[in-house]
Amino acid sequence: MARKIIIDTDPGVDDAMAIFFALRSPELDVIGLTTVFGNVHTDLATTNALRLLEIAGRTDIPVAKGADDPLAGPFKGPVPFVHGDDGQGNANLPAPRSRPIDQPAAAFIVEQIMAAPGEITLVPIGPLTNIALALRLEPRIAQHVKEVVLMGGNALCPGNATPAAEANIHNDPEAADVVFGAGWPVTMVGLDVTHQVNMTPEHLARYAASDDPLAQHIARIIPHYRAYFERANPGMRGIYVHDSSAIAYVIDPTLFETRQWPLRVETQGVSRGKTWPAVGTGAEQLPAAWRNRPPVNVCVGVDAERLIALEAGRLT
Numbered sequence: 001m002a003r004k005i006i007i008d009t010d011p012g013v014d015d016a017m018a019i020f021f022a023l024r025s026p027e028l029d030v031i032g033l034t035t036v037f038g039n040v041h042t043d044l045a046t047t048n049a050l051r052l053l054e055i056a057g058r059t060d061i062p063v064a065k066g067a068d069d070p071l072a073g074p075f076k077g078p079v080p081f082v083h084g085d086d087g088q089g090n091a092n093l094p095a096p097r098s099r100p101i102d103q104p105a106a107a108f109i110v111e112q113i114m115a116a117p118g119e120i121t122l123v124p125i126g127p128l129t130n131i132a133l134a135l136r137l138e139p140r141i142a143q144h145v146k147e148v149v150l151m152g153g154n155a156l157c158p159g160n161a162t163p164a165a166e167a168n169i170h171n172d173p174e175a176a177d178v179v180f181g182a183g184w185p186v187t188m189v190g191l192d193v194t195h196q197v198n199m200t201p202e203h204l205a206r207y208a209a210s211d212d213p214l215a216q217h218i219a220r221i222i223p224h225y226r227a228y229f230e231r232a233n234p235g236m237r238g239i240y241v242h243d244s245s246a247i248a249y250v251i252d253p254t255l256f257e258t259r260q261w262p263l264r265v266e267t268q269g270v271s272r273g274k275t276w277p278a279v280g281t282g283a284e285q286l287p288a289a290w291r292n293r294p295p296v297n298v299c300v301g302v303d304a305e306r307l308i309a310l311e312a313g314r315l316t
């Protein structure tokens with residue numbers, strides 16, 4: 001029985017790879033996409049989600065538009081220098097023919113989880129605003145979700161949006177702190193592992209060489225994204241695999257090494273958005289901010305080559 005998942009996404013070049021990876025994995029049944037700001041504004045994220053499902057021939061999958069802004073203030077703005085003005089590497093795709101459903105993302109997430117207790121896995125691969133809003137709408141989803149597997153955070157390593165913080169968490173730290181404290185089974189697939197998963201030009205060449213329409217789309221949107229990584233990380237070749245790493249975890253968690261720690265998110269000052277696990281402090285002196293917080297399953301190691309091969313095997 002394929003595992004039902006909802007992907008909450010801000011497509012986004014790596015989001016597109018992750019969505020295609022999930023659609024081509026028989027272990028998974030994508031029952032919906034919900035959209036959020038981050039790489040682009042939410043309207044464009046929604047348009048891109050619709051476009052991706054059309055390319056994949058899966059317009060049967062509903063797309064529900066989510067929040068336009070974070071919980072605590074206006075959206076800081078997109079990152080065209082990473083994902084392109086269109087969020088798809090400036091591939092300038094035609095407008096989608098399909099439309100999103102009328103139901104907002106948070107309501108869609110609540111309705112699906114409450115209708116199938118214990119069956120739905122949430123896979124957020126953008127800022128966590130919609131997930132926090134769904135918890136606010138119906139707190140019982142914390143008891144009825146099967147699992148939450150999110151791409152975001154940086155437990156023991158520097159950030160990427162700032163020296164302190166990873167982009168998805170930095171875009172809505174207040175929402176992230178709610179999500180990590182909700183007491184549901186949550187796995188954090190953060191930079192601790194995604195910065196170990198480097199798809200090289202040789203890996204990427206497999207997508208360009210494939211006549212699969214999904215691989216062809218990936219090959220078309222990668223160059224702009226790759227150029228950003230190679231500018232931002234002198235000496236680097238290729239890209240980091242962020243969002244697909246969360247999909248890989250859902251398919252095969254044995255790819256990862258994990259630790260369980262209570263975790264807080266910084267919401268103030270220069271480190272706003274940093275995820276702080278309760279590591280390195282003895283239980284007797286653990287401050288109240290971490291005490292009584294539920295443990296988060298934090299990924300700290302990954303078999304990168306096996307993950308890259310798994311995704312390429314599905315998409316090329």
Ligand code: RIB
Pocket residue numbers: 010012013014015038039125126127151160166167168242243
């Ligand atoms: O830090 C990487 C994350 O931020 C990925 O989800 C990428 O798509 C961006 O949203």
Ligand code: CA
Pocket residue numbers: 009010011012014015038039125126243
């Ligand atoms: Ca993303």
